[in-house]
Amino acid sequence: MTPMRTDVKHFLLKIEDGIATVRLDRPDRKNPLTFDSYAELRDWFRDLHYADDVKAVVFASNGGNFSSGGDVHDIIGPLTRMNMKELLAFTRMTGDLVKAIVNCGKPVIAAVDGICVGAGAIIAMASDLRMGTAQAKTAFLFTRVGLAGCDMGACAILPRIIGQGRAADLLYTGRAMSAEEGERWGFFNRIVEADRLESEAVAWARSIAAGPGFGHMMTKTMLAQEWSMSIEQAIEAEAQAQAICMQTGDFERAYHAFVNKEKPVFEGD
Numbered sequence: 484m485t486p487m488r489t490d491v492k493h494f495l496l497k498i499e500d501g502i503a504t505v506r507l508d509r510p511d512r513k514n515p516l517t518f519d520s521y522a523e524l525r526d527w528f529r530d531l532h533y534a535d536d537v538k539a540v541v542f543a544s545n546g547g548n549f550s551s552g553g554d555v556h557d558i559i560g561p562l563t564r565m566n567m568k569e570l571l572a573f574t575r576m577t578g579d580l581v582k583a584i585v586n587c588g589k590p591v592i593a594a595v596d597g598i599c600v601g602a603g604a605i606i607a608m609a610s611d612l613r614m615g616t617a618q619a620k621t622a623f624l625f626t627r628v629g630l631a632g633c634d635m636g637a638c639a640i641l642p643r644i645i646g647q648g649r650a651a652d653l654l655y656t657g658r659a660m661s662a663e664e665g666e667r668w669g670f671f672n673r674i675v676e677a678d679r680l681e682s683e684a685v686a687w688a689r690s691i692a693a694g695p696g697f698g699h700m701m702t703k704t705m706l707a708q709e710w711s712m713s714i715e716q717a718i719e720a721e722a723q724a725q726a727i728c729m730q731t732g733d734f735e736r737a738y739h740a741f742v743n744k745e746k747p748v749f750e751g752d
Contacts, residue, residue, distance in 0.1 A: 487534035491527060493520040495545070501538035502688045503531075504681075510546025513598045515554035518561075521577055521602075528583035535751070538692030538699075540589055541684045542610060544596035547677070549619070552601020559628070574634075577602065581635045584609040585707050588700040590691050594684035595619045596677055600659070605635040608644065608670075611703065614684050615671040620659040627657035643710065645670050695733040696751030 487503065489496055497504045505524075507514035516524075531537060553559060562570065584591055584606070593610035600622040607613055607621065615621075623641070625634045632638065632654030642650040645668040653660055665671040675683045691699065701724050709717045728734060733749045740747035 485534065486536045487531060488527070491523055493517065493523045496527075498537060500689065501536065501692050502685055503537045503540045504543050504685065505540060506543040506545040507550050508545065510548065512554070513548040513551035514545050514603070515551045515557070516602050517554050517557045518573075521580055525576065525580040525583050528580065528587045531583075531587040531589055537589060538696055538751070539688040540587075540591045541594055541681070541688050542591060542606060543594045543681050543684065547618070548597035549593070549595045549599035549607065550601075550603025551598050552603050552624070577605075577635050581605060581609045581640075585703075588703060590688070590699055590703065592684050592688050592691075594680050595621065595671070596680055600624050602635065605637060608637065608640055609635075611706075612687070613665075613671050614673045614675060614680065614687065615662050615665060616677040616680050617662050617674060618677060619662040619665065619671070619674075621665055621670065622657060622659040623653050624657035626655060632657075639710075693749065695728075695731070695737075695749045697731050697733060698728050701728055 487498060489498060493508075495504075495506045495508045505527075507516065507520060509515055531540070562573065565573070590612065591610040592612045592614060593607040595607050595613060595615040597616075597618050597620065599607055599615075599619055601624055604621050604623050623632060623634070623637055625632050625637075637654060638650075641654065644650075645653075649668050652658075660668070660670065662671065662674055666674050673683075705717075705721060705724055709720065712720060732752045733747070736749060737747040
């Protein structure tokens with residue numbers, strides 16, 4: 484295990500007290516993604532699985548917006564001039580970012596303010612938890628640019644969060660989901676005031692990071708893997724996962740703390 488690298492070039496990153504805060508860095512254009520930021524985010528989240536110094540991630544907004552998705556000039560324009568092989572390489576890369584977030588082994592909280600559309604909405608969707616503001620407008624607007632709604636795992640993941648019918652509504656129409664709808668439908672776990680969004684998200688991340696790190700990794704793994712399991716398979720997989728967790732130091736620490744009527748201090752092993 485090695486410390487998480489911080490020498491990123493195409494997004495902003497801060498790591499403090501085990502919490503990594505990530506944000507896109509083009510607030511003047513509502514933080515669009517580029518080929519470079521897609522690739523660097525994918526690689527960073529892949530590496531995160533092997534880093535012990537990061538316990539949780541906050542994917543934050545910047546300048547009052549989360550992300551406007553793929554940049555019209557830097558991505559959409561060039562895509563219209565690519566051949567099929569090049570297009571498939573791009574769509575696989577964007578999907579790899581989602582897979583990297585899902586498989587990074589650390590809880591990820593999306594802190595969504597303002598515009599959260601296209602690939603930005605996908606990043607929020609791929610996160611474990613979502614906190615929004617009343618100004619948050621989330622849209623999976625792929626059909627509005629002549630594409631299908633099935634982008635970066637949207638047709639698999641979004642229905643599991645908000646339900647099949649609601650997901651179909653958003654994916655067919657590309658319309659914006661309001662913050663009130665998002666909270667009512669279960670997309671947003673919480674709605675907070677804009678000036679408290681990041682501090683609340685970081686506080687939430689810290690409260691989670693104080694828990695058993697190995698147990699959180701196993702929880703995230705099983706939440707992803709059990710989508711394709713039968714109930715019988717899931718129960719057996721969870722039996723095995725829990726037996727592994729019972730061998731950790733954190734499980735023993737929790738026991739001794741309980742016996743001594745103390746609060747457990749988890750160390751992640």
